[in-house]
Amino acid sequence: MTDKTLLQDLSARGLIAQMTSEEELEQHLAEGSVTLYCGFDPTADSLHIGSLVPLLALKRFQQAGHKPLALVGGATGLIGDPSFKAQERKLNDDSTVAGWVEKLKGQVSQFIDFDCGANSAEVVNNLDWTRGMDILTFLRDVGKHFSVNQMIAKESVKQRIDREGEGISFTEFTYMILQSYDYQQLNASHGCTLQIGGSDQWGNITGGTELTRRMNGNKAFGLTLPLITKSDGTKFGKTESGTIWLSPAKTSPYAFYQFWLQTNDADVYNFLRYFTFLSIEAIDALEKADAEREGRPEAQSVLAREVTRLVHGEEGLVAAMRITDALFSGNLSDLSEADFEQLQLDGLPSSSLAGIDLVETPLTTLLSDAGLAASGKQIKDALQRNAVIVNGAEKGMDDNMKAAEVFAAANGTYGRFFLVKLGKKKHHLFVI
RNA sequence: GGUGGGGUUCCCGAGUGGCCAAAGGGAUCAGACUGUAAAUCUGACGCGCGAGCUUCGGUGGUUCGAAUCCACCCCCCACCA
Numbered sequence: 001m002t003d004k005t006l007l008q009d010l011s012a013r014g015l016i017a018q019m020t021s022e023e024e025l026e027q028h029l030a031e032g033s034v035t036l037y038c039g040f041d042p043t044a045d046s047l048h049i050g051s052l053v054p055l056l057a058l059k060r061f062q063q064a065g066h067k068p069l070a071l072v073g074g075a076t077g078l079i080g081d082p083s084f085k086a087q088e089r090k091l092n093d094d095s096t097v098a099g100w101v102e103k104l105k106g107q108v109s110q111f112i113d114f115d116c117g118a119n120s121a122e123v124v125n126n127l128d129w130t131r132g133m134d135i136l137t138f139l140r141d142v143g144k145h146f147s148v149n150q151m152i153a154k155e156s157v158k159q160r161i162d163r164e165g166e167g168i169s170f171t172e173f174t175y176m177i178l179q180s181y182d183y184q185q186l187n188a189s190h191g192c193t194l195q196i197g198g199s200d201q202w203g204n205i206t207g208g209t210e211l212t213r214r215m216n217g218n219k220a221f222g223l224t225l226p227l228i229t230k231s232d233g234t235k236f237g238k239t240e241s242g243t244i245w246l247s248p249a250k251t252s253p254y255a256f257y258q259f260w261l262q263t264n265d266a267d268v269y270n271f272l273r274y275f276t277f278l279s280i281e282a283i284d285a286l287e288k289a290d291a292e293r294e295g296r297p298e299a300q301s302v303l304a305r306e307v308t309r310l311v312h313g314e315e316g317l318v319a320a321m322r323i324t325d326a327l328f329s330g331n332l333s334d335l336s337e338a339d340f341e342q343l344q345l346d347g348l349p350s351s352s353l354a355g356i357d358l359v360e361t362p363l364t365t366l367l368s369d370a371g372l373a374a375s376g377k378q379i380k381d382a383l384q385r386n387a388v389i390v391n392g393a394e395k396g397m398d399d400n401m402k403a404a405e406v407f408a409a410a411n412g413t414y415g416r417f418f419l420v421k422l423g424k425k426k427h428h429l430f431v432i
Numbered sequence: 433g434g435u436g437g438g439g440u441u442c443c444c445g446a447g448u449g450g451c452c453a454a455a456g457g458g459a460u461c462a463g464a465c466u467g468u469a470a471a472u473c474u475g476a477c478g479c480g481c482g483a484g485c486u487u488c489g490g491u492g493g494u495u496c497g498a499a500u501c502c503a504c505c506c507c508c509c510a511c512c513a
Contacts, residue, residue: 167509232470234459258468265469296467328468362481374477378461381476385463400481423461425468 005030006064012280013273015057017199017226020209025221028193033119034066036194037186039126039179039201040108041073041081042100043092046247047107049237049259050198053225053274055111056310057196058121060277062112067119069192070108074101074127076179082172083156084200089172101125107246110311122190126182142181145214146207151176154203176207183208184215192220199224228274231266246311252347253312257320258425260304268299276306319346327419327427332392337414343429350429353418358404363388363395366403370430372422382422389421407432 007026010016019025028034038054040047047055058068077097080089092100105123112121151173152161160168183205186192195205205222212220228236237244244259245251251259263271272283290297308317323346326335335343344350351370358366363383364376373379379388386394390406391413399406409415409432416432 262468265467268469296469300467300469324468364481373461376480377476377478380481381462383481385475387462397481423463 006061006066009280010057010060014270015053015225015274017224018202018222019224020206020222024219025194025223028221029064029066034061034194035069035186035190035192036061036066036196037069037071037124037183037190037192038196039071039073039076039182040104042077042097042104043080044245045100045103046245046250047104048246049244050228051246052307052311053228054197055108056275056277057225059111061196062116062119062121065119066194068112068121069186069190070112070121070123071182071186072101072104072108072123072125074098074125075130076126076175076182077101079175079178080172081175081179081204082160082168083175083203084159086159088160088167088169091171101127103247124186124190126178126185129185130178130181141215142177142211145211146177146180151207156200156203176204179204180207180211183220184212187212187216187218187220193218194221194223196223196225199227228271231264248312248316248347253308253316253320254323254347256312257304257308257317257324260307261300261324262425263300263303265297265299268297268303272299272303272306276303276310278302278306322346323348327421332413332419335413337417340414340417340429344431348427348429350431353407353430353432358407361403362400363403363406364400367420367422367428370420370428372420372426372428379422387423390418 004012005026006029007016007022036058038058040051040054055070058070062068074097077100078091078094080091082088105125108123109121114121151157154176157168157173157176179201183192183195195208197205202222202224205224209220209222212218230236239259243251244256248256260271269283269287272278272286273280276283286299286302290299305317305321308320312320323343326332326339326343327348349371356366362376364379367373367379367388368376373382380397380400382388383395383397383400386396388395391411395406405411407418407430412418412432418430418432420428420430422428
């Protein structure tokens with residue numbers, strides 16, 4: 001951030017949804033290093049790309065000289081945030097949540113610097129200050145500051161209260177109080193004066209700024225980041241095969257890279273602003289260049305490279321690009337035997353044919369079991385349209401019962417590799 | 433505890449004795465067109481290559497035949513207490 005302030009840059013990127021007292025916050029950030037926090041609740045064993053915007057925001061603040069605290073919700077994760085959720089959620093048991101907390105700590109830590117002097121990041125866990133609290137203290141010291149009338153009026157729980165057919169338990173209703181208490185605690189212990197989060201967190205954040213003012217007598221700020229939406233109205237971060245996770249064990253760097261590469265033209269420049277550290281000027285220039293050029297825009301590949309590097313490092317990016325080049329360039333013949341082995345290691349979905357009775361097993365079963373499609377019906381559909389390609393050769397329904405022939409060693413590359421393509425985008429490597 | 437309304441295939445939501453594997457929409461998948469885009473059009477969409485098999489909260493029952501009728505049970509919601 002050279003000539004612009006942090007808030008101006010965030011605003012230019014479209015990364016600010018709401019703020020408490022904008023002018024005062026601008027001034028507060030200008031006065032020196034501010035300690036801020038953002039919470040991540042353990043609802044699975046990995047974060048997904050929905051958490052990327054706040055994670056990168058913490059990093060943006062740190063780069064601007066502020067001190068980020070990443071809060072992992074060991075306590076709040078046991079309760080479940082009702083904000084804008086249509087339904088009550090199932091409770092996870094505490095050993096599960098504790099396990100997830102550990103995983104999230106590691107993930108969160110990738111993005112922020114823990115060793116850069118005064119504004120080094122810290123990871124905190126709200127279970128630390130909630131676990132020992134007894135219910136009477138909670139009700140008298142904390143609960144007394146909250147008005148149920150106000151809590152009910154919050155937009156975030158409105159659909160649970162108004163909507164026919166749904167309700168909200170006291171447990172989830174209390175979530176807001178717990179999160180507010182976190183802020184108050186961090187304000188007292190770390191001098192934290194800013195909380196950031198997704199726009200769905202606005203109600204919880206303002207709850208915290210008020211509690212901090214009431215209990216600590218301190219001014220505290222809040223800032224929310226926009227919910228990422230797609231131009232076609234579908235949900236961001238989900239694909240046919242599920243959520244895009246940050247953990248390479250759950251979403252391979254290759255799949256991750258592909259996800260970004262497939263971004264719509266209508267979204268890609270926004271995503272560059274949200275998910276990368278490229279300057280606004282550079283992004284604008286790219287947009288202009290793409291518009292002037294005929295054909296395929298450059299932006300998707302820039303986005304895919306930048307984000308994959310941020311999440312999976314240079315190594316993950318190289319692996320992802322290696323697979324992509326091999327699969328989509330069309331010249332598989334250039335690949336050496338060692339390259340095929342590397343592709344498996346790099347995360348190209350693959351499976352072994354060892355032990356499978358190829359004479360008895362139809363391709364529909366074989367390919368759906370391998371995960372190329374959800375059911376044999378879909379494979380059948382693809383076969384009927386000649387959308388199944390094995391080592392470059394189209395296969396049809398006639399080949400369905402001829403798996404032994406299709407996957408005969410003599411037909412394999414180097415006598416044992418079969419690259420199966422279903423449709424334009426799905427690839428799977430079979431190995432004898 | 434009382435009264436009323438509900439639980440249908442991934443989601444929403446029709447369906448009140450056979451014509452129901454179950455309308456319609458959404459999501460998803462494949463094809464055409466393209467740029468591994470969007471939009472549009474076509475097809476698929478419980479499972480099975482197929483013959484066929486298994487579903488409509490659960491368990492029993494009535495019936496030649498039930499998602500639809502009966503009994504009991506479970507769960508959800510609203511209002512009242």
